Amino acid sequence: MLVGCYLRVSTIDQAEEGYSIEQQKDKLKQYCEVKDWDVYKFYIDAGFSGSNINRPAMQELIEDVNNNKIDTVLVYKLDRLSRSQKDTLYLIEDVFNKHKTAFVSLNENFDTSTAFGKASIGILSVFAQLEREQIKERMQMGKMGRAKTGKAMNWWNPAFGYIYNGETYDVDEFKASIIKRIYKDYLSGVSINKIAENLNKEGHLGKDKKWSFRTVRMALVNLDYTGNVKYHGKIYPGQHPAIIDKETFNKTQKELKIRQQEAYSRNNNPRPFQSKYMLSGLLECKYCTCNMVLVQYRPRKDGTHLSVYKCPSTMRKKMFTQRQLSNCISETQERQMLEEYVIKEISKLQSNTDRIKSMTSSETVNTDTYKAELEKVEKSLKKLVNIYVDTDSLTIDIFNKKKEALLSQKDAINKKIQSIKKKQPDLSIKETEDILSGINGNIAKANYDAKYKIVRKLIKKIIVGNDETTIKWAFEL
Ligand SMILES: [Zn+2]
Structure with missing residues (x-):
């Protein structure tokens, strides 16, 4: 009887008792001696996981079985062969059985040359798979538990400024002071690159590597610094002390967003909300x-474009391959001419603001009367409270009744104002007039940047036909 002994150990298994290559080899050798089998070869995969069969010694074993070089494959434990149900079944049924090679697993006392062994194949491999899933689950539960109790989540690599103490983080006061400085400098307007540059000039204190844009930015978004821990997107209060207070941290996140948008627009980004030309997107x-x-x-x-x-x-x-081609008769419009036309229309409004009122639909209801009404009710409320507090002329019951009545009136007016507002154009007449009178002189004489801003405030969209162009103003409904 010629036996091929297969041994496998993953890097994680090595830490566990009884799984080292030497121990596996010892047991297999002894077994072969008892059975009076001859060992053809030890196939050894050291440092390979059992999640697939892409292992050099395993491939060699399969080849030798295919070439009928061995009669029996012997392993110490079933999961040494594979940790996946699919692979275990494939190896036993499609490789070993096919070449009439028996398979013996020592630990489970499992032998495919017997009838019982054959019946057990399926069951055993199911257990192997189950075991693997349980390990995974246990690890995840462990992590969730850590997060919920606020223990350190990145204990193998604590954020700069913290030291892992076996349970949670302690603050390294010196490094923490550098983190505090990074936040302070950033909020006072210093750029991330400049902060990294400054820290490196001083010899990147407390750090064995240089600060970079990436590491400074990571420090600015690391939630650990607020004394919290994060797991799977959820935030839990941590056991470790905060280095950065919540308010500073939140302010920093806002500032990061603002500066990012500014960076986009500086680079002439063609995004519609920051286009280069005044009419683009309209x-x-x-x-x-x-x-x-x-x-x-x-x-x-x-030199002109x-x-x-x-x-x-x-x-x-x-x-435009993604678009259905229609037979649109639209003609090309020169950018400069369109811009000049629009500016001329704004200039007309500027010189004759009555035009705005005539263009505004008569449906538009003014909220001013309701606002005045609201003020009256609020005054009455104040008066009522004063009377109640200063004199004895009101009992608490009457006071409460009157107060309730006034509050429900106030509520009703507020609702009315809200519903009117929904029907309002984006700009009121007053706001439009303010924008127009805010322009220094005639808009035609303003610079491009100023024109750009006014156009985008006053105009919702422009409908372009071949012979006519219609402006939809923001003050129109
Ligand atoms: Zn068209």
Whole structure:
């Protein structure tokens, strides 16, 4: 009888009793001696997990079985062969059985050359799989438990400023002072790159590596510093002391967002909310309602660019493959001419504000009367309270009744105002007038940046046809 002994140990198994290669080898050798079997070869995979069969010695074993070199495969324990049900069944049924090679697992007293052994294959491999899932579950439960009790979650790699003490974190006062400085500098307007640069100039104290944009930014978003722990997106109060107070931390998160947006717009980012040209994103094709897009041509000899807005439905397919091509009759519009037209329209409004009122629909109800009503009710409430407090002319019951009546009146008015507001245009007449009178002189004379801002405040969208362009103002419904 020629036996192939298969041995496997993963890096994690090595720490466990009875799993070392030497111990496995010893037991298999003894067994073969008792049975009077000859060992053909020890197939040893050291440092491989059993989650797949992609292991060099395992592949060698399979080849030798395929070439009928051995009669029996012997392992110490079933999970040495594989930790997956699928792989175990594949090896026993499709490799070993196919070549009439018996399979023996010592620990489970399992032998496929017997009838009982054959019947046990399925059951045993089910248990192997089950065991693996239980280990995984136990590990996850352990982590969840740690988070809920506020214990350190990154104990193998605590955040700069903390030391792991076996349970939670202690504060390293010196390093913590550097973290505090990073937050303070950032909130006072220093850039992340500048902060890293400054810290490195001072010799990156307390750290064996240099500070980088990434490490400073990571420090600015690390929730551990607020004394909390995070697991699976949930935040739990930690056992460790905070280095950064909650308010500073929240302010920092807001500031990070703001600066990120500013960075986008500085780089001429083509996002619609920060486009480069004043009309981009506002133009709609009259015929097919597509948003018109900017097309720029090569510079002319005098250095100026010709750029036009086009309806994407009229463009060649390869540029807009995702769009259904319709036969849109929209014509190209020169960017500068459109801009001049829009500015002229705003300039007209500026010189004759009565136009605004005539353009505003008569349906628009003013909330001013309701606001005045609201003020009256509030005054009555104050008066009532004063009378009750200062004189004895009101019993508590009457006071409460009167108070309730006034409060429900107030509530009703507030609701009315809210419902009117929903029907209001984005800009009131007053707000529009304020914007127009805020322009220094005629808008046509303002610089591009100022025009850009005014246009985007006053205009909701512009419907572009071949012969007419209609502006939808923000003060219109
Ligand atoms: Zn169109």
